[in-house]
Amino acid sequence: xxxxxxxLSLVIAGSRPWVYQAFQTWPGRNVHDVVFIAEPAGLTIExxxxxxxxxxxxxxxxxxxxxxxxxPYECVGFHMTDLPFGRGGSPLQNLLVRGVSDTKLTAxxxxxxxxxxxxxxxxPLSLAGRAQEVYERASALAFEMIxxxxxxxxxxVPQSGDAVCFARRTPAESRIPDTLSSPEALxxxxxxxxxxxxxxxxxxxxxxxxxFSNATLDGDVVQATVRLTTIPNRPV
Numbered sequence: 532x533x534x535x536x537x538x539l540s541l542v543i544a545g546s547r548p549w550v551y552q553a554f555q556t557w558p559g560r561n562v563h564d565v566v567f568i569a570e571p572a573g574l575t576i577e578x579x580x581x582x583x584x585x586x587x588x589x590x591x592x593x594x595x596x597x598x599x600x601x602x603p604y605e606c607v608g609f610h611m612t613d614l615p616f617g618r619g620g621s622p623l624q625n626l627l628v629r630g631v632s633d634t635k636l637t638a639x640x641x642x643x644x645x646x647x648x649x650x651x652x653x654x655p656l657s658l659a660g661r662a663q664e665v666y667e668r669a670s671a672l673a674f675e676m677i678x679x680x681x682x683x684x685x686x687x688v689p690q691s692g693d694a695v696c697f698a699r700r701t702p703a704e705s706r707i708p709d710t711l712s713s714p715e716a717l718x719x720x721x722x723x724x725x726x727x728x729x730x731x732x733x734x735x736x737x738x739x740x741x742x743f744s745n746a747t748l749d750g751d752v753v754q755a756t757v758r759l760t761t762i763p764n765r766p767v
Contacts, residue, residue, distance in 0.1 A: 539681055542579065542587040544568045545670070548727060549663070550590045553670040559678055574600060586681065589641065590673045591666065596641050606641035607651060607680065609673045611665075612697075614639060614653075615690040618646035620699025623658065623665055627723040632658055636669055638676050640687045647694070649687035652676050661745070662726035702730040707743075714751045721746035721755055731758075738762050 541563050543554055554560070554567055566582050568574050571594050579587070579600065589596065589608045596606060611622040613635040619625075626634055636656045640648035654672055658665055679685075705724050711717050721732040721743045731742040740762050746755040 538563055539585040540564045540582050541677075541681070542566045542568060542582060542584040543590060543677075544574060544587060544592050545590040546570060546593050547591045547666065547670075549667045550670050550673075553590075553667070553674050557674045557677075559674070559681070563681065576600075579604065586677075588673075588677050590670060595645070598643065601641040607638050607677075608641045608646070608648070609669070609676070610637045610639065610646050611656065611669055613637065614646060614650060615692055615694040617697050618694055619697035622697060623662060624700050624723045625697040627658060627719050634658060636672050636676065638673075638680065639690070647690065649689045651680055651685050651687045661722045662724060662729060666726055705730040705732055707732050707734050714748060714753050718746050718748040718753050721753070735762060 541559075543550075543565060545551060545554065545567070546569060551567065551569065559565065564582070566578070566584070568578075576599055584604055587600065587604050587606045589606065592608070596608070600606060610617070611634055612618070612626065614637045617625065617634075622634075634656050635653040637653045638651040639646065640651070642648040654676055656665075656669055656672060660668075707717070707720060711720060724730065724732045725744045725746070731744050733740050733742045735741070738761055740760045742758040742760070743755040744758070746753055
């Protein structure tokens, strides 16, 4: 007969709606004492001191984590690359533009250097589908990994290999480039930006911005949903 899991104090920090959706269906909510934080204003020293977390898990968190959080507490970040490859911003988009179709979700100890801490776990992650679907898949996987970490308490091991760093993409880089060489490349470009809260792939025509989503690829034909908006402050 398996021994019951130790009840821990946990903080889950996630800034995207798909993280909270995964959290709501996570069985660990009924096993541990859990606080969910959705924005930096909620990640206060006073709040953490009150809950005294055994772990703080950062699942799709878009801000740097301050030293007065990661030094006194065991902070675990999740990154959508096989670290140390792909440290830095916009991992999904940077992987897809490089032609990568499968990656690892890496759980690592947060420290002073971005995405450079020792690794607790790595698990395979497919990059198929719209960005929204990939993010939802990654969030569900992150909670499975949280279960494994809190039940087995692994000691993280240092990253090995040469570090490859990614630059965070800007909204302007969502413009569909003229250099895309195939329908497959166009389909990938549209789907990698197709998530709630992200700047979708677009082209500008005069004072109109044309945004693309829900792309499908049928042979050499890309079909997509189109949204037209007026570009602010651009003369008609």
